[in-house]
Amino acid sequence: MPVIEIQGKPVHVDDEGFLTAYDEWDExxxxxxxxxxxxxxxxxxxxxxxxxxxxxxxxxxxxxxxRVNAVGGIPVKEQFALFPKKPGKKMSYIAGLPKPHGCV
Known part of the structure; x- marks a missing residue:
C-alpha cells in the first residue's frame, strides 16, 4: 500500500487516500x-x-x-451539515479509518 508524508510523518493509505494503519492517526x-x-x-x-x-x-x-445515527446518537441530517455532501466518506477520512462498506 502507498505511503505518503503528512506533516513530516509517513502514513499508510489506500488508493483513495484513506489511512490503513489505525495507530498512525492522531488529532x-x-x-x-x-x-x-x-x-x-x-x-x-x-x-x-x-x-x-x-x-x-x-x-x-x-x-x-x-450506525452513527442509531448508536452514536448523531442524526443523519446533522452529519450532512457537519460533513457536507458525502458525510460517511468525509467522517471516516478525517477519523483515519477505512471507507465504510457501502460507500461509493
Whole structure:
C-alpha cells in the first residue's frame, strides 16, 4: 500500500487516500486531513470522530452514517451539515479509518 508524508510523518493509505494503519492517526493529523477537504473542526465534529474511532476499535469496521445515527446518537441530517455532501466518506477520512462498506 502507498505511503505518503503528512506533516513530516509517513502514513499508510489506500488508493483513495484513506489511512490503513489505525495507530498512525492522531488529532493533529485529523486537523490536517479536515483542512485538506475544507472542514474546520468543531467540538461536534470531534464527537463524531471520537465515536467512529471508538466504534472501529471495538468492531473492526467503520460505522456507516446509519450506525452513527442509531448508536452514536448523531442524526443523519446533522452529519450532512457537519460533513457536507458525502458525510460517511468525509467522517471516516478525517477519523483515519477505512471507507465504510457501502460507500461509493
Amino acid at each position: 493533529e493529523l485529523a486537523r490536517v486531513l479536515a483542512q485538506q477537504i475544507g472542514i474546520d473542526l468543531t467540538d461536534r465534529h470531534w464527537d463524531v470522530i471520537r465515536f467512529l474511532r471508538d466504534d472501529y476499535r471495538t468492531r473492526g469496521e467503520t460505522a456507516t452514517t446509519r
